[in-house]
Amino acid sequence: MELADNNNDGAGKSLGAYLAGHLRDYGLLVALIAIMLFFQVVTGGTLLKPVNITNLFLQNSYIIIMALGMLIVIVAGHIDLSVGSVMGFVGALAAVMMVNWGWPVWLTIPACLVAGIVIGAWHGYWVAYWKIPAFIVTLAGMLVFRGLSLWLLEGQSVGPFERSFQSLSTGFIPDILGINRPNGTALIAGALAVILIVWMGLNQRARNRKYGMDDEPTMFFVVRNVVVCGALFYVMYKLSGFRGLPNVLVSMVVLTVVYAFITENTTLGRRIYALGGNEKAAKLSGIKTEKLTFLAFVNMGMLAALAGLIFAARLNTATPKAGFAVELDVIAAVFIGGASMSGGSGKIIGAVVGAFIMGVLNNGMSIMGIGIDYQQVIKGLVLLAAVFFDVYQKNKG
């Protein structure tokens, strides 16, 4: 009893300290929700209409998918400026394969992913084994692959594609309950996700307590979970009112979970953080720093290719301008999500939330009819504000 009381006392006193220590984590989530509420109000409820939520996911999926790879590249202490071009190039390649050469979808998709891997390996080779700064290597790649997609498409748009290819982006998971509206699959998936999140959260808490690790105050845990799960289920409910779960949302969620697991729970992930934190120390600890750097770029290439396929599938055509300046949105998302420019820190979930913040800003401002000029200004200021907040926190702590 006495022990329990002491624990409670400790928790009560450290509430402020805990909040201060985790302000960034909560801040990001609070910022996303605040931005969503803001646009929900000013757009007169359009933002959270089922069709718009569906659109939000479709519009931002390729950014989020590339943000996963970019986070790893940035954590490893590098940058990849070529992803927009690579994405455009792979979309063009897919279009040429299917439309001009008549390749089937089942062959085109893996071939394009392999192409992305090869492109990533090309960048990674120069960065990892020749120590050429990633900024330069990928700046070169940005020009090369922009040029190659123009060449490949001969300056034309190429399309349209087969339905099966389009469904990569615009398809929906059928309703297993057969109700269709509301969509049963979406509701069930939402419920399962909520149960899973709470269950994993509780498990984590139990384990933290067992080993005396930094423990979240109960109140925070409850509030955070209620907000997250509430938002999640709300979104699922809304989606169920339109056409259900988009295919691309499912692949996005699966990829996010997989990459979050790899970065946070595996030796591979830990070594990438170590490499970004102090490359020399990592190397002298037996970590194969060159190989990891190489792999980070290979992975980035593959994800850029996947993004390229999804983007082409959504537009149902490949254009020479596809992916133009997208690398900046991806990089911005990762930094808004709290990654450090110097490498060694940042989280997958942060990058995903960062990408959503950018996405909601884009979407919300477009609905409001704000011109593209102001949109750029506002997005730029949001990026600066987010990073300023990081730096300020760091200096204060």
Added chain:
Amino acid sequence: MTSLLEMRSITKEFPGVKALDNVNLTVTEGEIHAICGENGAGKSTLMKVLSGVYPAGTYDGEIHYDGKLAQFADINDSEEVGVIIIHQELALVPLLSIAENIFLGNERAKNGVMDWRETFRLTEDLLKKVGLSENPGTLIDSLGVGKQQLVEIAKALSKDVKLLILDEPTAALSEHDSQALLDLMLELKAQGVTQIIISHKLNEVRRVADSVTVIRDGSTVSSMDAHKEEITEDRIVRDMVGRDMSDRYPPRPHRAGEMLMEVEDWNVWHPEHADRQVIKNAAFNVRAGEVVGIAGLMGAGRTELVMSIFGKSYGKNISGTVKMHGKTADVSTVGKSIDAGLAYVTEDRKSLGLILEETIQKNVTLANLPGVSKSGVINEGEETRVSEEYRQAMNIRTPSVFQKVMNLSGGNQQKVVLSKWLFSGPEVLILDEPTRGIDVGAKFEIYNIINDLSEQGKGVVMISSEMPELLGMCDRVYVMNEGALVGELTAAEASQEKIMSMIVTDVVDEPVSGAAE
């Protein structure tokens, strides 16, 4: 004798910590005044108060300098009246020349155009004063730490220094360079420059200081005047740690079990200058339970030797064999060296040994992640348990293993590095300057850890620039000079004189190569 500087009841508080509590310091004009204290005792904070890094008003108490109440708003203020501080981490721009560095921010220029002739002439004068025979146009990059230190002093002299503060000036210097620096300090004193030296090396303090102030936990513990009483190292140590330290090197029975590691015919060439042989035919061995030292001057090639062995992390065209338990071992990568049973604690723990932004826990497991994972997935609970175990065993002073390493003191950081390597399960640990820049109390703990390792039957190779440390800790000492192991002494025969004479004799034997270096 009048006092040049009087700091009266200086109190400086940071949120939650009283870094200085009523500290008094009186420095007489023309003397060398030493400030001693353990890491974290408040020495650097005191110097920051003095030099205006913490401006007047942010601390309590008064500073009287040159007979006047001094209220420095920033470093420029204090430099203007001749108070100049040379920090432990040198503040030189590596890719600028000596001359450019000396007059950085204080350029000799006419209407904003550099007057190179004047700059170089003045630089030559200053270099002569500090005894550095280098061309003023030489880039800082190409100078060793010892020479860089001299450039810093030349820079201070260029500013008309009255009170020169040296924060751990010899921490990164070899015995030889340290002696030269101390001589220079005495010479400056003769020219009337008052100096404050902060140092852990008590023999140096004893050699140059006219008076000593000891600070412990933010308060002045004692002030001693060498001209009135004898200042012994024991007395300083006692005041610093607040207890008697009768034995600075904990005793250990001599153990030498089976042969663990043998290095034979080791040759290494410089990574950039392919014609320069850095290591020449080196051979040494370590037995179980033995602590073997490698002595030598800075630049003798000690770090290069061990780094070229550990995963071939240094040099080119490496040849020779490393045997573990009599069998040739593959040490071609760091990973394979670790598998072969080696561990290397680097000389520079901040840039080569630790990931400062990460927690203690993540640093401890870094060299042996498989030890806390199953099929590539880390068991975080197990990781916490392991690092917690090391925290207790090594007595790492921190509230928890989730503390970031950058928040720890030097001694505690070193214990984290040692934990990391112990967890990798080595048979032979190579310790490169394991006690550099850490205070007396923590040094003693490191020595105890080394003795524990010996007791567990591990072999220890220890590189140190502090000869008393090698003599106090090692069973055998190899002497290294200019890339070759020139001698081997047992603990019984080794003495500072013998080691130095081996180095000197070697130079005399090979006058040609000696002159070439």
